[in-house]
Amino acid sequence: MKAGSRFLNAVSAVALSAGIVSTGASVAVMASAVAAQAAVIQRVDVRGAQRVGPEAVRSNLSIQPGKSFTNADIDESVKRLYATGFFSDVQISVSGGTLIVTVAENQLINQVVFNGNRKIKDDKLVGIVQTQPQGPYSDSLISSDIQRIKEAYSAIGRSDVEVTTQVVPVAEGRVNLAFVINEGERTxxxxxxxxxxxxxxxxxxxxxxxxxxxxxxxxxxxxxxxxxxxxxxxxxxxxxxxxxxxxxxxxxxxxxxxxxxxxxxxxxxxxxxEGQRYKFGAVSVESTVDGVDAAQLQGLVETREGSTYSARDVQKSMEAISRRVSSAGYPFARVVPRGDRNFENNTIGVTYLVDQGERAYVERIEVRGNTRTRDYVIRREFDISEGDAFNQETITRAKRRLEALGFFSSVNISTQAGSSPDRVVVVVDVQDQPTGSFGIGAGYSVDNGGVVLEASVEEKNFLGRGQFIRVAAGGGFDDTQTYNFSFTEPYFLGYRLAAGFDVFKSATSSNSEYDYEEQGATVRVTAPITEDIATTLRYTYKQIDYIEDGAFGADNAPGGGDDQVADPYIDAIVGSTWTQSILGHSIVYNTVDDRQNPHEGIYASFTQEYAGLGGDSDFYKAYVRAKMFYTLSDELDVVGSLSGSAGHVVALGDNLNVFDQFKIGGKEVRGFANSGIGPRQDGDAIGGTTYFTASAEATFPLPAVPQDLGFRGAVFADAGTLYGSELARDGTAVGTGMSIRASVGAGILWNSPFGALRFDYAVPVAKEDFDDTQEFRFSMANQF
Structure with a gap:
């Protein structure tokens, strides 16, 4: 027994001096609790780190020579080394004053390839997986990569995708990794x-x-x-x-x-x-904040007694009151709506209570889920930043702005507790969606017997920067050619200023006597005044050429030979180059609820232009247009709209040129060709100084056609006039009087994958013999 006791004591002594304790998971951490609490090492001996290097191992240890350590420090060091992903096995032991760290290195990835993928290309999968060339081979990381690939395929409807891996050794310690994908069928x-x-x-x-x-x-x-x-x-x-x-x-x-x-x-x-349908009852504003007069806030309320209850109108009212109160020096004031339901008459009375909310500040704004859109594009839609007073209405407004961008299929903003009770973390979860589109437009002229086509490509979120780019080109039966390029930076110099430019060129053969060419550029800046009102300042420079046609002959140029055509209009323009230098200003009011499928709201704009800063034109021009949408039937989804426009131009110099005047046609009064209405000289549109247009339309779902396809029908009636040409002073022009043109028709609207398209058939019911008609029209369905 004594010998056995001596043997056990000897073993215990050896175990204590070596400090060896088995911990599992292929890790041996050897130390007694008593020894580890007081242990101090003098040096660290690293073994097995051939590729990584000893210093990389030492940098991940929480144990340092000359400092005491505990078992918790050993556990932490093991976790840190495993977290690097470079090691498949880690052992830490203590021998006297030396900490021995023995590691087994993972193999390194030489190359990552994908096999069997057709629906998702390699460049997309490279951005999804975290296993990268020159990185460590990690079973756990590869397993998570397989799951990420499956989630990517589920997002395109292939949830039964199968993903396996193949590993091919290529050199000592290096392997090629292949993800083998069986895409399966799309659900x-x-x-x-x-x-x-x-x-x-x-x-x-x-x-x-x-x-x-x-x-x-x-x-x-x-x-x-x-x-x-x-x-x-x-x-x-x-x-x-x-x-x-x-x-x-x-x-x-x-x-x-x-x-x-x-x-x-x-x-x-x-x-x-569904429950019952309610109307608004009595609406009022109350305030418990000293210095805030509730009566002065009443005019900001958009909810009206007797109108149909709308949570959106309640939210807009809350935001308007919150902005006014915050700008008055009360950043922590909050607006809370209190509803009073009356079940007898199905009304909801709303009281907007302004009280002093808790003092809380934004600790940080955390953006998640954006794989393409840059973080700053999302953050700049917030009117608050880190350190500012937290305001829920500001968060709601930012959410609406992000949704309106059209960059994301979903936007969710939540809050989490910060590092202290008065700190809030704002979490923004988004999901990117495609933002590029291809558009086509066309028109058919009965009189000229041909088709005009235009194709365009646009990207609303260029390179994830939120920038807008559009390229368009078109051509037609009358040798018409058009080219356009547009670029917009929505936050110029970090401010909420949309700055951009447009470059354009067009050419057409108006008749057998001359060709018309126009080219130029516009620079513009748009600034918001309120959430619904914006103003734009622009400068445009144009060069306009009226070129003699080959049949005309060199002797027929203005001031030419004896065969010159006796047409003062042609003589004045053919063979000449003209320029315009125009400074313009616009104000836009927009409350339309949905640009793609509007049901409610008003879009109105007023524009004025001054030409005279150089160039051949000298005029002042003003024009206005407006369109109102209203849901005629919620149940049947019938939407009505009324629109109108008007414009007038006056000469500031001697006379107006033909290109200074207004020209209207099928875009304003369907059933007519572009520039098909108004004064004409020998069949050519010479424009007018004044115009008016009006239109009424109703759109509705097409019977027996699933609404998911995006088709809607339309019936409409248009009317308009253009008169008062400055170029008709010799009395030879026709159509200078205020004659009303009108048309009725029907159309089909399609919110297609290529963009919003529209096909219209209109019959003129009031026209002049010299007007140019166009009964069929196929175009981009631009509502505004």
Whole structure:
């Protein structure tokens, strides 16, 4: 027994002196608790770090020579070394005054390749995986990369993708890694079903959702991809739709996606409870903040008693009051709406209470989820930054701005507790979406018997910087050629100033006697005045050439030979080059709810131009246009619009030139060609000094056509006039009087993957014999 005791004591002594304790996970940490608490080493011996180097290992240790350490320091050092990803095994032991760190190095990645991928290209996958050439081979990192690849394929509707890996040794300690991808078949959405909805049809509700049923063009739009997060966003879109149309008690009872594995397609079922529809009751403003007069804030309220309840109008009222109070020196004041439901007459009275909120500051703004858009593009939409007073209304306004950019399929802003009770972390979660588009436009002239085509490519978020670029080119039956290039920087010099330029060139053969060419450039700056009002200052320089046609002959130039055409209009312009130097200013008021599919709001602009800073033109021109949208039927989704425009130009010098005057046509009064209305000289449009136009239109979903396809029908009536030409003084021109032209017609609008397109057929019901008509028109459906 004594011998055994002596042997055990000897073993214990050796164990204590060596300080060896087994810890598992291929790591041996040897120390007794008592020894480790008082242990001090003199040096660190690193073994096995051939490629990484001993110093890289020492830099990741929390144990330093000459300083005492504990078991917690050993654990922390092991964790740090594993976290580098360079080691497959780590052992730490103590021998006398030496800390021995033994490591086994991971293999290094020589090359990363992808096999079997067709739907997602290599350059996209390289940005998704974290395993990189010259980096360590890590099983855990590769497993997470496989999951990232699967998530990327799920985002394009291929949730059954299979991803495996192949490892090929190429040299000692180096391997090539291949991700082998079996993309599988794309899942689809066969149907989106609603139950519980009475006020709105299934088609109307489906138009609100981002998720769409599969169709012929789904391979372009990718909107028929099921995603749980997107379905949650669709639930919120439904809530906002109902809340903004009077249904304050609306609820989404359930939403589910059922996968038919045989057909590899989903059926989405959404059950809702609409509740009652409300109108606004009494509306008032109260304040508990000293110095804030509630009566002065009443005029900022956009909700009106008797109108249909709208959560959007409540939010706008809160933001308007909050901005006014904050600018008055109360940054922490908050606006809280209190609702008073009256179930007997289905009204909701709203009291906007202004009180002193808690003092809180923004610790930081954290942006997540943006794979393409730069962080600063997102941050600059906030009116607050780190260190500023936290204000919820400012956050809500930033969310609306981010959504309006069109860069993201979803935007969610939340808050988290900061490092102290008065600090708040603002978290911005976004999901990028495609922002480029291809557009086509065309027109057909009955009189000239030909087609004019235009193609354009635009990018709203160039290189993720938020910059806008558009390139367009077109041509037509009358040798028309047009070229345009536009660029806009929305935050010039870091300010909320949209600065940009346009370069343009066009050429056309108006008739057999001369060709017309125009080229020039515009520089512009736009500044916001309020959320709904903006002002633009621009400068344009043009060069205009009227070139003799080959049939005309050199002797027919102005001042030429005996065969010169006796046409004072032609004599005045053919063979000459003219220039314009124009300074312009515009004010725009815009409250339209949705540029792609407007239902409510007003768009109005007033523009004035002065030409005379050099060039051949000297005039003052002013014109205005406005368009109002109003929902005629919520249930049927019928939207009406009224629009009008007017303009007048006066000469500041001797006379106006032909290119100084207004020209109108099919863009203003459908059924007529461009420049097809107004004074004419020998068949040529010479323009007028004054014009008026008006239009009424109603759009609606096409019967028997799923609304998910983006088609809408339209019926319209247009009218207008152009008169008062300065070039008709000899009495030979026609159409100088104030004769009204009018047309009626129908059209089809298509919010296509290539952009918003429109096809119109219009019949002139009031016209002059000399007008140029164009019954068919195919164009970009620019609402504004």
């Amino acid at each position: 689809k959405i066969s149907a989106i079903n609603f139950s519980g909805n009475n006020a709105y049809s299934d088609g109307r509700l489906a138009s609100v959702l981002q998720t769409k049923e599969s169709g012929m063009l789904s391979f372009l739009t990718r909107k028929d991809v099921y995603n749980e997060d997107k379905l949650r966003a669709d639930e919120e879109a439904l809530r906002q739709f109902y809340y903004n149309h009077g249904y304050a008690d609306f609820r989404v009872i359930s939403s589910e996606a059922v996968l038919n594995e045989a057909g590899n397609e989903y059926t989405i079922n959404i059950t809702v409870d």
